[in-house]
Amino acid sequence: MDNVRASGSTIWFRQNTGFAVIVVLFFVVYALYHLAHPKGFSSQVFIQNSNEVFGLAMVAMAQTVPVLMGGLDLSVGAVMTLVDCLASHLLEGSGWSLFWGIIVCLLAGTAAGLFNGIIVVYGRIQPIIATLATGAIYIGLALFLRPIPGGKINEDLNWSFTNSLGDAAETIGIFDDGKAAWFSPFAGLPTAFLLLVIVAIVVWVPFRRSVTGRTVYAIGSAEGAAYMSGLNINRAKLAAFTMAGLFSGIGGIFMAIQTSSGNADMPMAGSYTLSSIASVVIGGTSLLGGSGSAIGSIFGTLILRVISFNFRIFDIPPLLQPLFEGIVLLAAVSLGALSILRVKNQLELFR
Amino acid sequence: MLKSKALVSLLAGAALMTSAAVAFAGPKIVSGPPADPACFKPWTDQTKFFQWEKKPGPYRIAIVNGFVGNTWRIQMIKTAKAFAEQPENKKDIKEFKVISTGTDVAAQLGAIEDFINQGYDAIVTIAVSPEGFDRVIKLADKNNVVLVPFDNVLDTDKVMMVNEDQKAIGKMSADWIIKQLGKKEGKILEVRGLPGNSVDRDRHVGFREVVEAPGSKFQIVEVVGNWDDGTSQKVTADAIAVHGKFDAVYQQGGTTGTVRAMMDAKHPFVPIAGEGENGYRKLVAEHAKDGLKGLSYGQSPGLVAISMKAAISALKGNVMPQLISVPIPVEDYTTLKDGVNYWSNLTDNFFTANAFPSCGVNISATEIMAKDEANSN
Numbered sequence: 001m002d003n004v005r006a007s008g009s010t011i012w013f014r015q016n017t018g019f020a021v022i023v024v025l026f027f028v029v030y031a032l033y034h035l036a037h038p039k040g041f042s043s044q045v046f047i048q049n050s051n052e053v054f055g056l057a058m059v060a061m062a063q064t065v066p067v068l069m070g071g072l073d074l075s076v077g078a079v080m081t082l083v084d085c086l087a088s089h090l091l092e093g094s095g096w097s098l099f100w101g102i103i104v105c106l107l108a109g110t111a112a113g114l115f116n117g118i119i120v121v122y123g124r125i126q127p128i129i130a131t132l133a134t135g136a137i138y139i140g141l142a143l144f145l146r147p148i149p150g151g152k153i154n155e156d157l158n159w160s161f162t163n164s165l166g167d168a169a170e171t172i173g174i175f176d177d178g179k180a181a182w183f184s185p186f187a188g189l190p191t192a193f194l195l196l197v198i199v200a201i202v203v204w205v206p207f208r209r210s211v212t213g214r215t216v217y218a219i220g221s222a223e224g225a226a227y228m229s230g231l232n233i234n235r236a237k238l239a240a241f242t243m244a245g246l247f248s249g250i251g252g253i254f255m256a257i258q259t260s261s262g263n264a265d266m267p268m269a270g271s272y273t274l275s276s277i278a279s280v281v282i283g284g285t286s287l288l289g290g291s292g293s294a295i296g297s298i299f300g301t302l303i304l305r306v307i308s309f310n311f312r313i314f315d316i317p318p319l320l321q322p323l324f325e326g327i328v329l330l331a332a333v334s335l336g337a338l339s340i341l342r343v344k345n346q347l348e349l350f351r
Numbered sequence: 352m353l354k355s356k357a358l359v360s361l362l363a364g365a366a367l368m369t370s371a372a373v374a375f376a377g378p379k380i381v382s383g384p385p386a387d388p389a390c391f392k393p394w395t396d397q398t399k400f401f402q403w404e405k406k407p408g409p410y411r412i413a414i415v416n417g418f419v420g421n422t423w424r425i426q427m428i429k430t431a432k433a434f435a436e437q438p439e440n441k442k443d444i445k446e447f448k449v450i451s452t453g454t455d456v457a458a459q460l461g462a463i464e465d466f467i468n469q470g471y472d473a474i475v476t477i478a479v480s481p482e483g484f485d486r487v488i489k490l491a492d493k494n495n496v497v498l499v500p501f502d503n504v505l506d507t508d509k510v511m512m513v514n515e516d517q518k519a520i521g522k523m524s525a526d527w528i529i530k531q532l533g534k535k536e537g538k539i540l541e542v543r544g545l546p547g548n549s550v551d552r553d554r555h556v557g558f559r560e561v562v563e564a565p566g567s568k569f570q571i572v573e574v575v576g577n578w579d580d581g582t583s584q585k586v587t588a589d590a591i592a593v594h595g596k597f598d599a600v601y602q603q604g605g606t607t608g609t610v611r612a613m614m615d616a617k618h619p620f621v622p623i624a625g626e627g628e629n630g631y632r633k634l635v636a637e638h639a640k641d642g643l644k645g646l647s648y649g650q651s652p653g654l655v656a657i658s659m660k661a662a663i664s665a666l667k668g669n670v671m672p673q674l675i676s677v678p679i680p681v682e683d684y685t686t687l688k689d690g691v692n693y694w695s696n697l698t699d700n701f702f703t704a705n706a707f708p709s710c711g712v713n714i715s716a717t718e719i720m721a722k723d724e725a726n727s728n
Binding site: 037038039042044045048049051052054055056148149150151158162255258259260261262263264265266267268271272275305308309311312313315318319321322 | 413416418419425428448449450451452453454455456457458460461462464465466468469470479480481482483484485486506545546547552
């Protein structure tokens with residue numbers, strides 16, 4: 001197109017216009033919220049926001065991986081709910097039983113994801129149908145584990161994961177009860193926020209860079225070409241759904257910790273699944289697969305959430321709020337698609 | 352660097368030690384009697400009494416609704432606004448805000464915490480889950496904020512709550528149906544409410560305790576109507592198509608839809624215990640002589656007004672019961688009267704029960720309907 005050689009950052013921007021717009025939009029709207037909030041820019045508000053975002057952000061990351069492959073996972077909310085109910089049974093004790101409880105919950109989420117993958121790959125069933133069915137199974141299991149809402153989570157675990165790092169350190173009794181000098185710059189950070197960053201860095205980034213991760217993108221772009229290039233398609237598909245299960249599971253554990261209980265809440269599972277798809281799309285991932293990232297989906301979630309944050313500050317009539325939310329979302333998605341206007345050859349749109 | 356430290360703290364988290372619990376403020380537990388016993392009636396003799404530190408008014412009050420999208424919730428929001436604008440209440444309210452968070456518990460917890468951080472004095476809420484509010488209860492107590500769940504209440508005795516006895520509604524409906532049938536057998540359609548809520552659960556449990564008691568031989572067909580006319584109409588039509596004839600119906604809400612589905616399917620009129628929708632009461636009044644014997648109990652959207660009144664009373668330093676019982680307004684086909692407990696000139700969607708004379712709360716039907724839901728706070 002341009003004869004001038006573009007620099008690396010320009011190329012990045014051109015390829016990720018949607019994502020960049022979303023990030024800017026988020027920071028603008030979020031800054032508005034903080035400016036108008038009586039306790040704006042304080043640790044308490046960041047903590048409260050992080051707790052609210054974490055569960056949905058996990059489910060959105062979960063959804064991203066199958067979507068990149070060109071599929072949809074309708075069971076992410078159900079897996080989250082299942083693990084939430086399981087965690088409400090396993091995370092009541094203390095010490096090592098907590099540690100093993102978390103491991104078992106993570107494994108349960110991963111296994112649920114792997115099961116989805118097996119059905120899709122070896123059962124040769126469309127992901128959307130397969131996960132619709134397995135989602136119902138997982139909700140059924142969740143209801144079996146928690147026919148009525150209840151359960152208990154270790155109080156210290158609840159307190160440290162839903163507060164600042166300082167509070168967490170004090171509760172656990174490390175770093176001089178969180179008062180160590182080197183620790184003070186981080187003490188105000190929300191634990192949930194840090195967890196989100198860790199999951200993104202430790203789980204998503206290595207996966208994205210692995211051959212399997214890149215194969216997921218390749219399948220989304222052109223499955224036939226990926227196959228002809230000798231990539232292991234089945235392994236990548238299994239991995240994509242397994243990753244989705246793992247992320248949903250982390251979301252479920254946090255949900256249980258946050259609410260100190262388990263609740264096989266079907267409407268909520270459904271709304272999380274829907275919101276996860278919305279987050280993925282807002283975050284710039286193509287529903288056709290092949291382009292986007294889980295980091296984008298995190299920002300998609302942030303956009304979804306930050307709109308409702310503002311309802312608490314500014315006077316918007318309660319029954320008009322959903323309408324307003326819809327308009328902002330539509331604007332966000334449209335802004336992301338503005339790059340289409342610059343396309344010179346319409347055939348590029350059919351990639 | 353940051354990453355590795357976080358990992359250390361995570362690993363340490365695996366070996367959590369019991370730590371000294373942080374001390375929290377909050378209401379004092381005192382002995383009764385409550386400030387206004389006629390209105391704020393304790394649930395049982397064992398109900399505790401709370402007293403908050405007196406705060407100077409006027410107050411900032413927020414309503415954190417969950418699910419929105421059925422008529423009950425919309426009327427609730429209209430009622431709350433009408434109540435806040437009545438002159439005797441307006442003088443106590445400096446700022447009033449209503450938001451709805453949907454069925455997402457994380458969003459509701461976040462909203463409640465947000466209002467606590469914003470320094471609101473009282474937060475009235477319909478909980479989307481009966482569990483999971485420990486953290487916001489702690490924070491509310493720490494900041495001396497009065498948190499009042501109503502309608503869908505919490506499974507805890509640490510907050511002040513307002514409700515009608517949902518289990519009693521279920522039991523009462525079952526007893527009434529048995530009385531109408533004159534026998535303890537038959538096929539009953541149970542149309543349940545929004546899953547996961549305590550109201551749905553308690554009404555269901557109360558109903559089942561009676562109809563499944565030893566000696567009863569009822570066959571119960573259970574469907575989920577989400578307390579919504581449209582959903583109820585659909586699921587009832589499906590149930591009739593699959594199961595044929597029912598001998599009675601127990602409905603949690605959306606009763607107008609259920610009755611219409613039965614009429615559409617040419618299902619004979621049978622005894623039905625349902626909610627207090629105006630449309631349902633209109634149909635019962637019209638068709639009672641054809642056999643549509645109806646019981647209509649009301650979980651009033653006006654509970655929000657009692658809850659706001661209780662919050663203001665608590666902020667004024669009055670002694671309050673921890674669990675406030677609001678009497679169940681109930682009518683049946685023999686007691687319906689146009690213009691008194693149903694309105695043939697108002698829409699079907701209106702919930703009829705809104706007068707609470709013992710509380711001095713009476714927001715008339717016309718006053719609520721005049722309140723445009725879209726107008727600004």
